[in-house]
Amino acid sequence: MFNKILVAIDRSTASRNVFETAVSLAKTTGASLMLLHVLSSEEKDNLSPSIDPKQEGDRLDSSILEAYDRHWQELERQQQQRLKVMRSLVKAATAVGVNTEFTQTLGDPGKTICNLAQTWSADLIVVGSRGLTGIKEMILGSVSNYVIHHAPCSVFIVHKTNNTSSSLSVNSDF
Structure with missing residues (x-):
């Protein structure tokens, strides 16, 4: 039935349910999983420090360079945390x-x-849904809606729930 299941994981708390659903489907069908985390434009914007010392030249003083270094260190820490979760x-x-x-x-x-x-x-494809409707969905967009309409295969949408019980031992830092 299913041999390969792609699982879209983001930093939301709903990702735990998406992951557990995908693992359950994979166990039942004997499928392999590919977990995917996409750094979206919102996250990508946070990856770029607000200044570039190469372009600023001699105008930078030590306090600006220190802030720049701290910003990069924080971004590296966040990246390492995402990799640890995956x-x-x-x-x-x-x-x-x-x-x-x-x-x-x-x-x-x-x-x-x-x-x-x-x-x-x-x-x-197993993907979560934030449950946005109306104006919020139009403004923020809906990844799950896009995937439903453009996917080359079947799509399983996991809706946001309040269920926090887990049968899998996973790092909780989604």
């Missing part, structure tokens, strides 16, 4: 017998999910 998800899925790998990339989440599903030959 590795812990792979470890948790593998521990219950599901072949799992992960990737992280910059880009538009919807397009990136659909493109990876195509190139990886996914049979199913």
